[in-house]
Amino acid sequence: MSAIFLEFSFSVSPLQPGSDILMAELGELPFDSFVETADGIKAYIKKTDFREGMLNEVYILSQPDIKIEFSTKEIAQQNWNAQWEKDFKAITIDNKCIVRAPFHKVNPDVEFDIEIMPKMSFGTGHHETTHMMLQFVLEQEVGGQSVLDMGSGTAVLAILAAMKGAATIDAIDIDHWSFLNAIENAERNGQQHINVFEGDVSLLGAKKYNLILANINRNILLADIPAYAKQLSKKGKLILSGFYLEDLPLITESCERSGLSFVEYRERKSWAAAVYQFLG
Secondary structure, eight states, X not given: OOOEEEEEEEEEESHHHHHHHHHHHHHTTTOXXXXXXXXXXXXXXXXXXXXXXXXXXXXXXXXXXXXXXEEEEEEEOOOHHHXXXXXXXXXXXXXXXXXXXXXXXXXXXXXXXXXXXXXXXXXXXXXXXXXXXXXXXXXXXXXXXXXXXXXXXXXXXXXXHHHTTOSEEEEEESSHXXXXXXXXXXXXXXXXXXXXXXXXXXXXXXXXXXXXXXXXXXXXXXXXXXXXXXXXEEEEEEEEEEEEGGGHHHHHHHHHHTTEEEEEEEEETTEEEEEEXXXX
């Protein structure tokens, strides 16, 4: 007889890092499968493993700065990999870059073909912020330069920078599964020279970068912008996303206080991404 599962559909705002934190906490409980959605995640647990009050142990659900709503329904056991493959679609960025899973066909007509197995990591290109970050990386001259991908998730941004000829690339993420997934995806795309680290901004030493990429939530960006500015070489650029368009003035003000000049921004479904430069 097939097992009965409970499907929890979570709507998370802001999406990141809320969804990643939520998955991490649920992963400590008997939830055993997750699917990223446009506005959050779906999490699955055997009905026999769920107990009343279990979600009271999930700390993020009680945090006032992250809004999470959810619904629950019973479903029969299914092939999770097949379901994930059905829902995961390859995406193309400006006809130059494709981000796809291993089961998608290779497209020989694009210059940059990135194969990603996202597992529990953020950064498949489907979310508006990642899409815009990929667009900005496509537009940058990174050949021979040093690049930092902060909050790297799947490492898709680092991989694109490597494919474009960056000389050195560091990728940093605080989440252990993202750290492991970034290593796997770098190897999958033949970019083993990407240096992947597990941690946060405290890992940054005296090294200088020509380009720093950070697709993280607003509050973390505001806290870490001064540290990013110190790591930029003269005329180096900082590209940020993970915040809404309404937060752009706040982000820009923080960057300007750290000696960075606003260059440009783009918007996608109320989300924003922006470029700043250190003139030195």
